[in-house]
Amino acid sequence: MSESQAEFHDRLARIYRKQAETGLTSRKSVTIDRNGYVIVRGAGRGRGFPWAGLMMVVVSFFVIKGVMMSQIGADFYTQNVVRLSGGTQVEKAAAWTMRPDPISSWLATQIKANL
Known part of the structure; x- marks a missing residue:
């Protein structure tokens, strides 16, 4: 496995581990930054009553x-x-x-x- 694939899989593992810890499983947006990294932002907390x-x-x-x-x-x-x-x-x-x-x-x- 090449180095970039290993880095990608490590990054995915960190993302999934973070989701499991915080309980955020739904994805709000997925973007790719200028370096080619996939940025997955989890759904934010719902706003409460003002x-x-x-x-x-x-x-x-x-x-x-x-x-x-x-x-x-x-x-x-x-x-x-x-x-x-x-x-x-x-x-x-x-x-x-x-x-x-x-x-x-x-x-x-x-x-x-x-x-």
Whole structure:
């Protein structure tokens, strides 16, 4: 067996051994680099649920509500939410999400105190 074939078989043995250790058996892509080596890339891990993005949306939602309550006043804000709750289904859903809650009320008082 020539030296290049032995090197190729050794490389394949390392690849298969690595696959057996990591449990990655499916192949995502097979390419040949400019030196003639076969590069086998295993499938990457599946992406999980984006918890950080979801938390950023939730925190932003409460912060925006708190800023609105501090700027226009809690009484006026509550009146507008009550006015919305008498409308269509979409307006009722908006009124339900925009109703004052302890977190946004606390944020509004903190923003008002620090201005």
